Amino acid sequence: MAEVRLSGLSKSFGSTVALEKVDLEVPDGSFVVLLGPTGAGKTTILRMVSGLDTPDEGTVTIGGQLMTGLTPAQRNVAMVFQQYSLYPHMNVRENLEFPLKSPLLRTPQSEIDRKVNEVAEILQISHKLDNKSTALSGGEMQRVSIGRALVRNPSVYLMDEPLSSLDAKLRADLRVELKSIQANSGATLIYVTHDQVEAMTMATHVGVLDNGKLVQFGTPRQIYEDPVSLYAASRLGQPRINVLPADLFANVPPKATSIGLRPEHILQGEGEESTVTRVEHLGDQTRLHLIFKNHDLITVTDAHTELQQGDTIKIKPDNPLYFDASGARLV
Amino acid sequence: MLDKKTGQAPAPSQGSNTRGMKGLSDRMVGWIFIAPTIFLLLAINIFPLIWTIRLSLTNYRANRTNAEVKWLGLRNYERILTDPDIWNAMQATAHFVFWTLTLQVLIGFTLAYLINKKFKGNDLWTTIIVLPMMLSPAVVGNFWTFLYQPQIGLFNYFIGFLTGADPSSFSMIGDVALAPWSIVIVDTWMWTPFVMLICLAGLRSIPDSIYEAAECDRASKWRQFWTITIPMALPFLMLAVLFRGIENFKMFDLVVQLTGGGPGSITELTSINLKREAFEKWRTGYASAYAVILFVTVFGLASIYVKALNKVKER
Numbered sequence: 145m146a147e148v149r150l151s152g153l154s155k156s157f158g159s160t161v162a163l164e165k166v167d168l169e170v171p172d173g174s175f176v177v178l179l180g181p182t183g184a185g186k187t188t189i190l191r192m193v194s195g196l197d198t199p200d201e202g203t204v205t206i207g208g209q210l211m212t213g214l215t216p217a218q219r220n221v222a223m224v225f226q227q228y229s230l231y232p233h234m235n236v237r238e239n240l241e242f243p244l245k246s247p248l249l250r251t252p253q254s255e256i257d258r259k260v261n262e263v264a265e266i267l268q269i270s271h272k273l274d275n276k277s278t279a280l281s282g283g284e285m286q287r288v289s290i291g292r293a294l295v296r297n298p299s300v301y302l303m304d305e306p307l308s309s310l311d312a313k314l315r316a317d318l319r320v321e322l323k324s325i326q327a328n329s330g331a332t333l334i335y336v337t338h339d340q341v342e343a344m345t346m347a348t349h350v351g352v353l354d355n356g357k358l359v360q361f362g363t364p365r366q367i368y369e370d371p372v373s374l375y376a377a378s379r380l381g382q383p384r385i386n387v388l389p390a391d392l393f394a395n396v397p398p399k400a401t402s403i404g405l406r407p408e409h410i411l412q413g414e415g416e417e418s419t420v421t422r423v424e425h426l427g428d429q430t431r432l433h434l435i436f437k438n439h440d441l442i443t444v445t446d447a448h449t450e451l452q453q454g455d456t457i458k459i460k461p462d463n464p465l466y467f468d469a470s471g472a473r474l475v
Numbered sequence: 476m477l478d479k480k481t482g483q484a485p486a487p488s489q490g491s492n493t494r495g496m497k498g499l500s501d502r503m504v505g506w507i508f509i510a511p512t513i514f515l516l517l518a519i520n521i522f523p524l525i526w527t528i529r530l531s532l533t534n535y536r537a538n539r540t541n542a543e544v545k546w547l548g549l550r551n552y553e554r555i556l557t558d559p560d561i562w563n564a565m566q567a568t569a570h571f572v573f574w575t576l577t578l579q580v581l582i583g584f585t586l587a588y589l590i591n592k593k594f595k596g597n598d599l600w601t602t603i604i605v606l607p608m609m610l611s612p613a614v615v616g617n618f619w620t621f622l623y624q625p626q627i628g629l630f631n632y633f634i635g636f637l638t639g640a641d642p643s644s645f646s647m648i649g650d651v652a653l654a655p656w657s658i659v660i661v662d663t664w665m666w667t668p669f670v671m672l673i674c675l676a677g678l679r680s681i682p683d684s685i686y687e688a689a690e691c692d693r694a695s696k697w698r699q700f701w702t703i704t705i706p707m708a709l710p711f712l713m714l715a716v717l718f719r720g721i722e723n724f725k726m727f728d729l730v731v732q733l734t735g736g737g738p739g740s741i742t743e744l745t746s747i748n749l750k751r752e753a754f755e756k757w758r759t760g761y762a763s764a765y766a767v768i769l770f771v772t773v774f775g776l777a778s779i780y781v782k783a784l785n786k787v788k789e790r
């Protein structure tokens with residue numbers, strides 16, 4: 145296991161800038177989640193770290209060693225691809241064995257069997273081991289693909305949206321499994337997703353990417369509570385942060401043009417009136433859709449609320465986040 | 476449209492029970508559509524085949540239609556299978572098929588592998604390599620007789636240049652030892668591009684991401700080649716071998732133009748041999764038996780091979 149350091153990493157594909165001067169330090173044994181929409185450069189970072197692509201500028205160091213010019217095999221990274229990339233002519237067991245059968249490792253067959261069975265157990269694919277890898281569902285393929293990385297003991301795991309095609313229950317199971325595997329083994333893991341639940345629940349660190357730039361890096365809590373920009377703030381939080389023009393409220397800082405309200409920033413029962421447009425009972429909580437001075441808002445309220453559509457409720461911002469015209473946070 | 480009473484769509488038509496246009500059942504319409512094809516197939520494939528089998532049991536001669544036709548039973552077959560000339564032709568064919576396939580697969584796959592590497596102008600190279608395949612076999616046979624010409628032939632000059640031997644000291648199509656190789660060389664020259672194209676299709680069907688995964692799984696280029704490239708391209712490779720194998724088993728035009736079966740009957744492949752029996756010696760019954768034997772051989776080999784191919788594809 146090792147720490148990973150990216151410094152000044154840039155990459156363009158033709159005229160499209162995929163990454164722009166990204167500096168990132170992934171501590172040894174950390175679980176780093178890269179968040180951002182499609183095209184933000186998340187996958188590009190993984191490919192640079194793995195050595196499948198070479199950066200135009202900047203360097204990658206793994207465990208203190210400069211990786212420039214080294215192949216993925218020499219870097220000893222394990223990667224889970226978004227498109228699974230299973231070996232179609234091999235069955236599930238052969239796919240899982242493939243990395244262990246590398247002549248570099250000289251793993252004895254009994255050890256290979258043990259490892260493969262163990263990983264298959266965790267990923268709930270033991271009963272599929274002798275299936276053809278092309279005769280699996282998308283979720284099963286994805287699990288085999290994760291398994292192919294987990295059987296190894298690399299210096300860093302790279303995972304590109306590994307849980308995206310699983311159903312909700314399995315995804316929740318595997319989130320816990322992956323997190324505990326990582327925590328127990330002390331592995332360094334770089335994980336790409338745009339699912340904020342995965343980011344919040346698994347990450348020790350979150351990196352927020354915007355158009356090839358790393359805009360914020362910190363613990364999930366830091367990014368949630370102390371985002372540097374409107375963009376970073378809207379990456380995390382369910383329901384999403386509400387953004388309203390700042391001039392709807394009194395006492396805002398002079399340069400603020402918009403105000404960001406998470407549910408906990410909205411005090412109910414005081415302040416100005418708003419109209420309830422919809423009530424969503426989710427069981428453990430209730431979501432309120434409100435109209436406040438012609439602006440839509442979503443907040444959370446008591447699970448057993450008596451409020452109904454058409455009711456009015458007074459609300460008031462409580463310690464909200466302020467942003468200037470460029471979207472930067474005002475503190 | 477919705478049914479007014481039940482509000483449901485009408486049930487879809489169910490096979491032959493539903494009446495189609497003008498009272499014809501679906502099954503009937505189907506038969507009408509395939510009838511011309513079935514008729515043609517029967518008329519130009521199945522009927523001649525059965526007729527050939529019938530003729531093969533007689534001493535019929537197509538140039539003497541008035542002569543009495545005698546029923547010989549399996550005598551023709553017996554005579555063919557004990558005829559040393561025919562065994563020589565079989566051997567010449569086996570030699571030709573084996574070596575053309577081996578060379579074409581080796582060279583064709585290598586070329587495909589090289590062309591598949593991303594480099595500038597590989598489309599142009601593909602076009603150039605494919606050119607020989609587009610020529611007529613008769614033309615190819617004809618101009619290779621010039622290339623093989625001991626005094627003025629480019630081929631002889633080229634070999635002489637490489638080995639230092641006198642170009643006019645050997646004759647590819649005149650020498651008993653060299654002639655079998657002369658036809659192997661020309662067929663390989665002409666048809667390697669075909670094998671290359673099919674192999675190229677096979678190689679292109681392997682997505683880059685598979686190699687990337689293997690790269691991350693720490694497989695060396697060597698291991699990637701043997702565990703990914705070869706197994707994944709194998710069905711294509713086998714298909715190329717099947718096509719070329721069947722084609723070369725019945726090779727005729729190219730070799731007739733090039734050597735005419737000579738010198739002596741060294742390059743007389745079975746199809747040339749057969750043509751001599753049927754249309755020079757006019758032993759129609761005998762030649763029919765010969766044709767049936769060849770048909771059964773090719774058909775048998777091909778079906779065993781196709782079984783193997785399907786097994787490989789199913790993995």
